[in-house]
Every structure is written in structure tokens, then in C-alpha cells.
Amino acid sequence: VQSAGSTLFMGVLSAVQVLLHRYTGQDDITVGSPLAGRDHADLAGQLGFYVNTVALRGRVSGDMDFLSVLGEARRVTLEAQEHQGYPFDSLVEELDLERDMSRSALFDVMVVLQNNDGVDLTDAASGTGLGISAVDTAEGGASKFDLIFIGTETAVGLDLEIEYNSDLYEHSSIER
Incomplete structure (x- = not known):
């Protein structure tokens, strides 16, 4: 059973x-x-940064309907979750790809879903704890990828933000 996120x-x-x-x-x-x-x-109750990057490779063709694309995305995502512990750097090293240090080795587009805003880590017994809020770190900075699609779950749906490499794309292209 898949979670809503x-x-x-x-x-x-x-x-x-x-x-x-x-x-x-x-x-x-x-x-x-x-x-x-x-x-x-053992990691469920710990605080810390345990994020690993995965490459999601899907097939999309003009004759596929959206439900078929969604099914492919589901298959690819579930496979990636099974192998999420394998370090991304080790994968890149093992593939022994010809590298261009100005770009990522396996992909130029990142997809992110933020679904942890407003997480409450308050200790119910003592009434103390931590609060979490989003911090915008991209303001005025350079994008690490050609495109980054950042979806944020809200109470009413999904907000989508697109971060882009301004050397490659015009703002009007991204808006379109």
C-alpha cells in the first residue's frame, strides 16, 4: 500500500x-x-540528514496514455526505493561514465516532493520540542541542475516551483 505522499x-x-x-x-x-x-x-527516530539521490529512468512514448506513464513511474519508483541504500556516488563510480564536471553524471533534471512542512516534533509529555519550517535557499543562487521541479504538499493540494539554470532557459520559457 502506497502512502498519499x-x-x-x-x-x-x-x-x-x-x-x-x-x-x-x-x-x-x-x-x-x-x-x-x-x-x-533504527533510523526512524533519529534526527539527521540521511538523504540519498536516486536516478529514476522511465520510458515515455507518444502512444502511451497518462495512466500508462503513471504505472511506469510507479514501477520505477518502487524499484528505486528498494535500492535507496546504495550510495549514489558509488553507482556513478561503478558505471565508469565519461564525466563532464559541469553537469551531473546521470541526469540534468531533479524532481522533489516536499511533504514534511509543519511536522511537529513536540514531546507530548513535556510540551517541548522542535518546530520545522521551510527555508528558501535558492533565492539568488545558481541551480545545481538544468531543471528542478519542487512540489510541496499543502492542505489544499500541490504547489509546484521550478528552479532552472538561467544560462539555458529564459524566464518566459519556464513560465510557459
Whole structure:
């Protein structure tokens, strides 16, 4: 059984893959995504940064309907979750790809779903704890990828932000 966040992520991933297919004409679409990296029970209650990046490679063709693309995204995402513990750097090293240090080794597009805003870590017994809020770190900075699609779950749906490499894209292209 998939959580609502996973289902929403697969929908965002599918929409991004369809968009990229439409604009590039490519059928083989690989995007990156961070996974929480907390698949071991001993890590569930710990604070810390356990994120690992996974490459999600999907097939999209012009004759596929959206439900077929969504099914492919589900398959690819579930496979990635099974292997999320494998370090991304080790994968890149093992593949022994010809590297261009000005870009990511496996993908140029990242898809992120933020579904942890407003998480309450208050200790119910003592009434003390931590609060979590989003911090915008991209303001005025350079994008690490050609495109980053950042979906944020809200009480009423999904907000989508697109971060882009301004050396490659005009603002009007991104808005379109």
C-alpha cells in the first residue's frame, strides 16, 4: 500500500516525464530524486540528514496514455526505493561514465516532493520540542541542475516551483 505522499510523487514524476518527452521528443527519460534514506527501523527516530539521490529512468512514448506513464513511474519508483541504500556516488563510480564536471553524471533534471512542512516534533509529555519550517535557499543562487521541479504538499493540494539554470532557459520559457 502506497502512502498519499508516494502517490502524489508518482503523479508529479509522471507529469514531468510527459512534459520532458513532449519538449525533447525523447522516449528514455531519466530524472533524479532525493529519498529520505530512513528505510532501516533504527533510523526512524533519529534526527539527521540521511538523504540519498536516486536516478529514476522511465520510458515515455507518444502512444502511451497518462495512466500508462503513471504505472511506469510507479514501477520505477518502487524499484528505486528498494535500492535507496546504495550510495549514489558509488553507482556513478561503478558505471565508469565519461564525466563532464559541469553537469551531473546521470541526469540534468531533479524532481522533489516536499511533504514534511509543519511536522511537529513536540514531546507530548513535556510540551517541548522542535518546530520545522521551510527555508528558501535558492533565492539568488545558481541551480545545481538544468531543471528542478519542487512540489510541496499543502492542505489544499500541490504547489509546484521550478528552479532552472538561467544560462539555458529564459524566464518566459519556464513560465510557459
